[in-house]
Amino acid sequence: METMRKERIDRGVRVRASGLYAISSWREMLYLMGPPLALIIGVILLPVILELAPYWKRVINIMCVYALLALSFDFLANYVGLVCLGGAFFVGVGGYLSAIFNVYLHFPVYLSIPLATICGAFICTFLLMPCLPLRGVYFAIVTLMYPLLATRVIEALDILGGTNGITGLDSLPNEYVEHYAIILMTLFFLYAMRRFVNQDVGLVIRGVKDNDQAVKASGISVTKMKAFAVCIAAFMGCFGGAYMSHMYMWSGLSMFALDFSIIPMASVVIGGGGTLLGAIIGSFILVPLSEVLRNFGTFRIVIYCALLTGFIVFKSEGIMVYAMRKYHQFERWVKV
Amino acid sequence: MSEEIILSVQGISKTFGGLKALADVGFDITRGEVYGIIGPNGSGKTTLINCITGFIKPNSGRVLFKEKDITGWQPHKIAHIGISRTFQIMRPYYSLPAYKNLIVPLWSPRAKTTGGWRGGGKHGDRDTVAVDILEEIGFERDSRVPYKLASTLPTGYQKRLELARCMAMRPEIIFCDEVFSGLSMSEIAGMLPLIEKMKSEGITLIMIEHRLRELFRVADRVMALNFGEKIAEGESSVVIENKKVKEAYLGSEEV
Numbered sequence: 001m002e003t004m005r006k007e008r009i010d011r012g013v014r015v016r017a018s019g020l021y022a023i024s025s026w027r028e029m030l031y032l033m034g035p036p037l038a039l040i041i042g043v044i045l046l047p048v049i050l051e052l053a054p055y056w057k058r059v060i061n062i063m064c065v066y067a068l069l070a071l072s073f074d075f076l077a078n079y080v081g082l083v084c085l086g087g088a089f090f091v092g093v094g095g096y097l098s099a100i101f102n103v104y105l106h107f108p109v110y111l112s113i114p115l116a117t118i119c120g121a122f123i124c125t126f127l128l129m130p131c132l133p134l135r136g137v138y139f140a141i142v143t144l145m146y147p148l149l150a151t152r153v154i155e156a157l158d159i160l161g162g163t164n165g166i167t168g169l170d171s172l173p174n175e176y177v178e179h180y181a182i183i184l185m186t187l188f189f190l191y192a193m194r195r196f197v198n199q200d201v202g203l204v205i206r207g208v209k210d211n212d213q214a215v216k217a218s219g220i221s222v223t224k225m226k227a228f229a230v231c232i233a234a235f236m237g238c239f240g241g242a243y244m245s246h247m248y249m250w251s252g253l254s255m256f257a258l259d260f261s262i263i264p265m266a267s268v269v270i271g272g273g274g275t276l277l278g279a280i281i282g283s284f285i286l287v288p289l290s291e292v293l294r295n296f297g298t299f300r301i302v303i304y305c306a307l308l309t310g311f312i313v314f315k316s317e318g319i320m321v322y323a324m325r326k327y328h329q330f331e332r333w334v335k336v
Numbered sequence: 337m338s339e340e341i342i343l344s345v346q347g348i349s350k351t352f353g354g355l356k357a358l359a360d361v362g363f364d365i366t367r368g369e370v371y372g373i374i375g376p377n378g379s380g381k382t383t384l385i386n387c388i389t390g391f392i393k394p395n396s397g398r399v400l401f402k403e404k405d406i407t408g409w410q411p412h413k414i415a416h417i418g419i420s421r422t423f424q425i426m427r428p429y430y431s432l433p434a435y436k437n438l439i440v441p442l443w444s445p446r447a448k449t450t451g452g453w454r455g456g457g458k459h460g461d462r463d464t465v466a467v468d469i470l471e472e473i474g475f476e477r478d479s480r481v482p483y484k485l486a487s488t489l490p491t492g493y494q495k496r497l498e499l500a501r502c503m504a505m506r507p508e509i510i511f512c513d514e515v516f517s518g519l520s521m522s523e524i525a526g527m528l529p530l531i532e533k534m535k536s537e538g539i540t541l542i543m544i545e546h547r548l549r550e551l552f553r554v555a556d557r558v559m560a561l562n563f564g565e566k567i568a569e570g571e572s573s574v575v576i577e578n579k580k581v582k583e584a585y586l587g588s589e590e591v
C-alpha cells in the first residue's frame with residue numbers, strides 16, 4: 001500500500017531573500033518588507049477608512065488596548081515562562097493612577113498618562129515581587145487574584161471614589177490624537193518587543209524560561225530578570241489602562257474587569273503564541289468579533305466559546321504560525 | 337604547604353526525609369588541581385555539588401572559598417564569585433541556537449568584571465566571542481553546528497556546551513557532574529585535551545565521574561563516596577586499591 005506524506009519546502013524567494021542578497025531586487029525586497037509594511041499602513045489608515053462607519057471607530061482604540069495586553073501576555077508566557085493573568089491588574093493600576101494624577105493632582109493629560117505608566121509599572125512589579133518564585137499555574141492563579149483583591153479593597157474602604165469610581169478626567173485633545181496615540185504606541189511596542197527579545201538581555205530572559213537553574217549557575221539572579229520582564233509587561237498594560245481612563249474620562253472598578261486578563265490570553269491562542277505579532281492579530285480579530293456578537297445578547301458567550309474551542313482543537317498553532325508557514329514554504333504530497 | 341587552599345569543605349551533612357544523603361563530608365582543594373569524586377549511583381555526589389554551589393542548603397557543615405564562608409549563599413552569588421558547575425541532566429536553552437546559549441554567561445555581571453573567557457564579556461561582540469569559545473571546545477567553526485538549535489545537538493555536543501557555558505564566565509573552579517557519561521570512548525578521548533587545557537589556564541577542576549579509567553588519566557587526587565560517606569581519599573592508584581572502594585563498586589562480600 002502506498003502512503004503519502006506532506007513535504008514542506010522553502011520557497012525560492014525566501015532563500016534568495018535571506019541575508020544581504022535581499023537588497024538585490026525589488027521582488028525580494030517586497031517579499032521581506034511587504035507584509036510588515038502592509039500591516040503598518042493598514043493600521044495607520046484604519047481611523048480614516050472607518051470614517052465610513054463611525055460606530056466602529058471607538059472599537060479601534062479598545063482593540064489596540066487589548067493588543068498591548070496580549071503583547072505583554074505573549075511576552076511573559078512565551079519568552080519568560082510566566083503565565084500572567086494580571087492584565088486586569090495592570091489596566092486598573094494604570095487607570096486609577098492616571099485618574100489620581102489628573103483629577104486629584106491636576107496634572108495635564110500629557111503628563112498623567114506617562115507618569116501613570118511609569119509609576120504603575122513599578123508598583124505592579126513591586127506588588128508581584130513575592131509571587132515571582134511561583135511557577136506555572138500557581139503564578140497564573142495568584143495574578144488572577146490581584147485585580148479581585150484591588151476591587152474589594154476599593155469597595156470596602158470606599159477610597160478613590162468607591163463604587164462610583166473617579167469621574168471628570170480630561171479627555172484627549174481630539175478624536176485623531178485619541179486614535180493615533182494608541183495606534184502608534186501599539187506599533188511601537190510591537191517593534192520594540194520584537195527587537196528586545198533578540199537583544200542580549202532578551203536572550204538572558206529567554207534563558208530563564210528554558211532553564212532557570214543554568215541562568216543561576218551563570219551568576220545571574222533569576223528573580224531580578226523576572227522582575228525586569230514583569231516591569232516591561234506591566235508598562236504596556238498600565239499604559240493601556242491610563243489611556244483608557246482618559247478615553248472614557250472615568251476610572252472605576254470595571255478597570256479591573258476579568259476581560260482584560262482573559263481576552264488577551266485568548267488572542268494569543270488564536271494569533272499564535274511566541275510570535276508577538278500574532279498577539280496583535282488575535283486581538284484585532286477577537287475584539288471586533290465580540291463587538292459584533294453583542295447583538296446576540298448573552299448568547300454571544302456561547303458563540304465566543306465555540307469559536308475558541310474550535311480554534312484550539314483544529315488550529316492550535318495559531319494564525320501567525322500558520323500564515324508564516326504558508327508564506328515561506330509550499331507543501332506537496334510525496335510518496336513515502 | 338606553599339599551595340593555596342582555594343576551597344575548603346567541612347563536615348557537610350544533608351538528609352532528605354529519613355534518607356542520609358551526605359554524612360560529615362569534608363575535603364580541601366588546592367588551586368589548579370584536578371580533583372576527582374567517585375562513587376556508585378546514589379552515593380551523594382550530585383547532592384554534594386548542590387550543597388557547595390548553593391542549590392541545596394546543607395543541614396550542617398561549612399564551605400569556605402578563599403577563606404570566605406559562603407555556606408548558604410544563593411546560587412547566583414556563588415557563581416558570581418567564581419564557582420561554576422555543569423548539570424548532570426543537561427538542559428541547554430532549547431529555543432536558542434548553540435552559540436546564543438553562551439550569551440547568558442557572557443552577559444552575566446561576573447563576565448563584565450572578569451572579562452569572561454577571551455575577554456568577550458567586557459567589550460565587543462558577544463556573538464563572535466561565543467563562536468570562538470565553541471570552536472575552542474570542539475565545535476567546527478565552519479560547519480553549521482554552532483548555529484543549530486541547542487535542542488537538536490547530539491549528546492556529545494550538549495556536554496561540550498555545558499562546559500562552554502562554565503568557561504565563558506571565566507570561573508576559578510568548575511564542578512563537572514559526570515561530563516563523560518553517555519559519551520563514547522573516542523568522544524571522551526577528544527575531551528581529555530580540553531580538561532588539560534583548562535587546567536593549564538589555571539582553572540581548578542572538580543570532576544565527578546563514573547568512568548574511573550578516564551578520570552584517573554587526568555585527576556591529581558580522588559575521593560570516594562559511598563552512601564553519603566567519604567570512604568577514601570588520595571592519589572588515584574591508592575584509592576582504587578582501597579578495600580572499601582572495591583567493595584562499594586563490586587558489591588559487598590561480607591553479607
Ligand SMILES: Nc1ncnc2c1ncn2[C@@H]1O[C@H](COP(=O)(O)OP(=O)(O)O)[C@@H](O)[C@H]1O
Nearest residue numbers: 352355357375376377378379380381382383384
Ligand atoms: N532533592 C532530593 N530529594 C530527595 N532525595 C534526594 C534528592 N536529591 C537526591 N536525593 C537522594 O539522595 C541520594 C544521593 O543522590 P545523588 O546525590 O543524586 O547521587 P549521585 O549523584 O551520587 O548518583 C539518592 O538516594 C537520591 O535518591
Ligand SMILES: [Mg+2]
Nearest residue numbers: 381382383424
Ligand atoms: Mg549524580
